[in-house]
Amino acid sequence: MERRRVVVIGSGFGGLFTTKGLADAPVEITLISKTVSHLFQPLLYQAATGILSTGEIAPATRDILRKQPNATVLLAEVTGIDLTSRMVTAEKLGHTITVPYDYLVVAAGAGQSYFGNDQFEIFAPGMKTVDDALELRARIFGALEMAELSDSEEERERLLTFVVVGAGPTGVEMVGQIAELTRDVLVRSFKRIDTRQARVVLLDAADAVLPGFTPKLSASAKARLEKIGVEVRLGARVTGLDETGVDVSFADGSTERIVASCKVWAAGVQASPLGKQLAEQSGGEVDRVGRVAVQPDLTLPGHPEVFVLGDMMSLDRLPGVAQVALQGGKYTARKIAGELAGQPVTEPFKYKDKGSMAVVSQFGAVAQVGKLSLTGFVAWAAWLGVHLVYLVGFKNRLSTLLKWAITFLGRSRSERVTTEQQLVGRLARKQLGDDFQPSIWATFDSDREQR
Numbered sequence: 001m002e003r004r005r006v007v008v009i010g011s012g013f014g015g016l017f018t019t020k021g022l023a024d025a026p027v028e029i030t031l032i033s034k035t036v037s038h039l040f041q042p043l044l045y046q047a048a049t050g051i052l053s054t055g056e057i058a059p060a061t062r063d064i065l066r067k068q069p070n071a072t073v074l075l076a077e078v079t080g081i082d083l084t085s086r087m088v089t090a091e092k093l094g095h096t097i098t099v100p101y102d103y104l105v106v107a108a109g110a111g112q113s114y115f116g117n118d119q120f121e122i123f124a125p126g127m128k129t130v131d132d133a134l135e136l137r138a139r140i141f142g143a144l145e146m147a148e149l150s151d152s153e154e155e156r157e158r159l160l161t162f163v164v165v166g167a168g169p170t171g172v173e174m175v176g177q178i179a180e181l182t183r184d185v186l187v188r189s190f191k192r193i194d195t196r197q198a199r200v201v202l203l204d205a206a207d208a209v210l211p212g213f214t215p216k217l218s219a220s221a222k223a224r225l226e227k228i229g230v231e232v233r234l235g236a237r238v239t240g241l242d243e244t245g246v247d248v249s250f251a252d253g254s255t256e257r258i259v260a261s262c263k264v265w266a267a268g269v270q271a272s273p274l275g276k277q278l279a280e281q282s283g284g285e286v287d288r289v290g291r292v293a294v295q296p297d298l299t300l301p302g303h304p305e306v307f308v309l310g311d312m313m314s315l316d317r318l319p320g321v322a323q324v325a326l327q328g329g330k331y332t333a334r335k336i337a338g339e340l341a342g343q344p345v346t347e348p349f350k351y352k353d354k355g356s357m358a359v360v361s362q363f364g365a366v367a368q369v370g371k372l373s374l375t376g377f378v379a380w381a382a383w384l385g386v387h388l389v390y391l392v393g394f395k396n397r398l399s400t401l402l403k404w405a406i407t408f409l410g411r412s413r414s415e416r417v418t419t420e421q422q423l424v425g426r427l428a429r430k431q432l433g434d435d436f437q438p439s440i441w442a443t444f445d446s447d448r449e450q451r
């Protein structure tokens with residue numbers, strides 16, 4: 001019998017776990033992703049703050065799948081899905097491919113949302129991609145380098161002010177690390193500036209830090225951040241953001257401009273625009289952040305052959321977390337394999353909540369697992385264990401464990417390489433325009449044709 005064609009879009013948790021789950025099924029899988037790696041987003045902040053290398057948090061997808069003969073990995077950005085002809089179109093550097101499917105799994109995740117203020121992006125990168133992490137690393141360490149160079153008190157103050165917008169887990173983890181770097185880790189590395197003088201600010205329009213956690217854990221996280229010197233400003237809505245600072249409007253009606261050179265945006269998400277395409281073609285719906293409403297079995301209404309997973313799907317108010325995507329991927333693989341084996345899976349997708357965690361400071365975290373609330377070192381150790389388990393690949397786990405031991409016991413940051421290209425790359429691409437394609441591969445192709 002001819003093997004069924006499965007196209008998987010995305011190499012995140014949803015896409016990868018679907019693909020791995022179909023290893024023994026009679027299918028040919030084409031995994032198309034616009035990035036070469038399986039990115040473990042929860043540890044992006046550690047790449048941005050010099051703890052881990054990008055290779056440790058983003059192993060190559062084709063390496064992970066090299067022993068799976070039925071999976072082909074293609075690096076390309078999917079630009080079109082045609083539900084009628086069952087075709088996916090993808091592009092990379094001027095090359096266009098179309099791939100037919102019998103089953104389609106769409107797990108393209110979510111990007112950063114600036115709530116309609118996209119002009120903020122070049123001044124305050126988000127935390128979604130490897131590029132983001134490297135740019136932020138260059139901005140954080142770069143600001144300190146520039147402060148060391150400067151003779152102007154005013155300029156130093158601007159360079160030594162760090163603002164993180166968004167007090168969810170990403171913002172809290174990021175701001176905690178910046179505080180630790182400036183208060184402790186880097187103090188002796190700089191001679192002309194005292195990094196302890198840095199102002200580290202966390203802003204959020206909500207009235208609590210980590211609003212998804214219990215009030216007790218939120219309060220504990222806030223107190224811990226304040227203890228390590230973070231200025232936590234709640235009820236604080238960002239109304240403007242530019243090269244030199246952030247304009248904030250507070251719940252009590254007051255306003256303030258915080259002069260700061262390094263800003264991080266960790267405040268909102270927007271699902272992949274592929275969701276809108278799917279909804280338009282199927283007559284389905286997308287929610288406020290662009291997630292597609294799916295059936296209880298994760299399929300698109302009217303299209304039992306199309307699955308939408310993870311951060312792109314809207315079902316029962318499930319959160320945008322790794323476990324939803326990972327478990328959705330495993331379920332989808334079971335569903336497709338079951339159907340092909342004549343043993344259809346009839347039960348709906350059931351999410352098992354394994355809890356939420358966030359690291360706040362050195363050896364300090366908060367964790368909520370069912371009714372159990374943990375804080376401090378116990379929560380931190382639990383966080384460490386869980387993240388280690390879900391990192392893909394034994395080598396990665398081992399090197400991450402070693403790096404953590406060196407970092408946390410020796411109080412150093414070994415991944416501090418930054419380049420000017422990382423710092424200005426986003427701006428350069430913006431100036432070249434969204435349609436700009438470097439022609440290096442095209443040149444290579446034409447050379448080959450001539451030979």
Ligand SMILES: Cc1cc2nc3c(=O)[nH]c(=O)nc-3n(C[C@H](O)[C@H](O)[C@H](O)COP(=O)(O)OP(=O)(O)OC[C@H]3O[C@@H](n4cnc5c(N)ncnc54)[C@H](O)[C@@H]3O)c2cc1C
Binds near residue numbers: 040
């Ligand atoms: C900074 C940060 C910290 C987080 N911390 C936690 C945490 O502590 N715990 C937790 O549970 N969750 C956390 N999350 C959320 C978690 O990472 C996501 O819920 C999860 O990654 C979603 O998986 P996914 O497969 O849906 O999407 P993703 O993992 O985002 O993967 C999407 C994939 O699609 C690809 N892609 C996108 N568009 C296209 C396209 N057009 N064509 C081809 N490929 C495309 C991308 O390259 C990527 O490979 C965090 C997220 C971030 C950003």
